[in-house]
Amino acid sequence: MARMSPEELKTTLLKLHQEGVSVEEMSSRLGKNYYYISARLKEALAGSPTQIIPAAVVANVDERKTEIAVPTSKELAKHFTPAKVYNYIIRKVDTDISFWAGLDKETDLPRKPIALIGESGSGKNFAVDNYAAENNLPLLVVPCDDSQVLRELLGYWRASNGTTIWCEGLLAQFLCQPCVVLFDEVNCLPAGKLFMLHELLANRKLFVKDAPSEQSIVHIHPHARIFLAMNPPEARYSGTNRLNTALTNRVVFVEFPPFKTEEILTTSTGNENIDQQLVQFYMEVSRIIKEQKLRISISKRNIDTIAKAIKGNLDLATAVTQGFINSALATASTVERDALVNTAILIFGASNFKK
Numbered sequence: 001m002a003r004m005s006p007e008e009l010k011t012t013l014l015k016l017h018q019e020g021v022s023v024e025e026m027s028s029r030l031g032k033n034y035y036y037i038s039a040r041l042k043e044a045l046a047g048s049p050t051q052i053i054p055a056a057v058v059a060n061v062d063e064r065k066t067e068i069a070v071p072t073s074k075e076l077a078k079h080f081t082p083a084k085v086y087n088y089i090i091r092k093v094d095t096d097i098s099f100w101a102g103l104d105k106e107t108d109l110p111r112k113p114i115a116l117i118g119e120s121g122s123g124k125n126f127a128v129d130n131y132a133a134e135n136n137l138p139l140l141v142v143p144c145d146d147s148q149v150l151r152e153l154l155g156y157w158r159a160s161n162g163t164t165i166w167c168e169g170l171l172a173q174f175l176c177q178p179c180v181v182l183f184d185e186v187n188c189l190p191a192g193k194l195f196m197l198h199e200l201l202a203n204r205k206l207f208v209k210d211a212p213s214e215q216s217i218v219h220i221h222p223h224a225r226i227f228l229a230m231n232p233p234e235a236r237y238s239g240t241n242r243l244n245t246a247l248t249n250r251v252v253f254v255e256f257p258p259f260k261t262e263e264i265l266t267t268s269t270g271n272e273n274i275d276q277q278l279v280q281f282y283m284e285v286s287r288i289i290k291e292q293k294l295r296i297s298i299s300k301r302n303i304d305t306i307a308k309a310i311k312g313n314l315d316l317a318t319a320v321t322q323g324f325i326n327s328a329l330a331t332a333s334t335v336e337r338d339a340l341v342n343t344a345i346l347i348f349g350a351s352n353f354k355k
Contacts, residue, residue, distance in 0.1 A: 080138035080174075080179075082129045084130075085126065091127075093116075094127055094130065097114060097127060097128075098131065099111070100112045100252050101114060101180075103223070110224075110225050113226040113227070114252055115186075115228040115253045115254070116254050116256060117229075117230050118232075118255060118257070121298055121301070122257065122258060123259065123299075125141070126300075127256070128227050131180065137178060137225070138174065138179045139182065140170065140174045140179065140181050141182045142171060144184060144185045144186045152169060153169040154206070154210070155169040155172055155211055155215075156169065156210075166212050172206070172218045176218065176219070176221050177224070178224060179221070182228075182229055183226075183227070183229070186228040186229065187233055187240045198246060201226065201250035204219070204224075205217055205218065205220065206218040206220065228251060230243075258286060259300060261279055264278075264282050264283075264300060264303055266300070268307065269310040278303055278306060278307060279303075281348070282302075285298045285340060288343060292339070294332060296340070298324060305323040306323035316352050317352065317353045321344075341353075
């Protein structure tokens with residue numbers, strides 16, 4: 001049964017009560033709507049079939065608004081639609097994404113769920129942000145490096161007025177509306193957790209095992225677009241796994257190549273020579289990371305951060321060190337960090353960049 005508005009639920013409850021319908025029968029007839037009724041109203045309905053329900057008690061149905069807080073399409077769009085990306089550079093991968101995420105004329109469904117694979121910093125998440133913004137769709141990014149977070153996004157039980165009610169999670173609410181959902185770092189999930197995605201990708205349904213039986217199946221809106229994003233399953237990406245073929249057969253894979261030289265810098269420092277050096281630094285660091293298998297990644301975000309800092313009058317050495325090089329302190333060794341420092345000295349010059 002479709003979810004009723006509070007006013008529809010009030011009217012239906014009064015009608016059923018006047019007919020002498022038992023609480024158990026009400027539960028059957030109302031389906032998932034029954035779980036949104038406050039405990040006080042349930043107690044009132046459990047009385048004599050001829051009892052007149054006080055208006056004040058019926059008004060408790062409105063409590064489901066705050067208890068469940070199910071957003072409308074407009075609310076989702078308002079709070080979750082990303083702003084259009086400034087100076088975004090359209091690449092072939094963006095054209096591919098638009099094709100596969102586009103609606104098939106015969107089925108009115110997206111042509112295929114899309115898996116994005118590429119090195120860290122290759123622009124996967126940025127491309128999904130841009131797609132959602134360009135199509136005015138709310139975007140939910142689901143982190144798959146924590147299966148507990150994923151579980152809570154499906155829904156949870158909550159104590160309320162002496163009873164428990166099932167609250168749909170944000171993911172379940174999103175999937176019932178036109179939207180974009182990105183399962184980020186999906187190959188960090190253990191193999192057993194990935195099976196929940198099979199039904200979602202193949203049949204556009206999601207099974208929520210913890211939910212009441214009436215709410216255990218979430219039917220995906222025809223215009224909901226599903227994306228998966230992942231880094232290659234290599235040793236330097238700790239925690240990544242190879243996907244099983246049953247899942248890979250349910251999606252199309254769009255590979256994200258490294259950025260071309262002319263695509264790297266979108267924010268100028270105001271100094272053409274430094275702009276060229278930043279691009280050269282990006283290319284050289286990318287080469288060293290790949291050849292020496294360093295536990296570091298560099299992205300356009302790093303270069304843009306450095307460029308904006310320099311444009312804001314921060315000195316070059318500090319901008320490069322804090323905008324990128326120091327990230328190695330969190331993921332790599334001092335030896336690997338020193339390799340980045342040496343590259344910076346080579347590119348920017350010893351006078352501009354000191355150890």
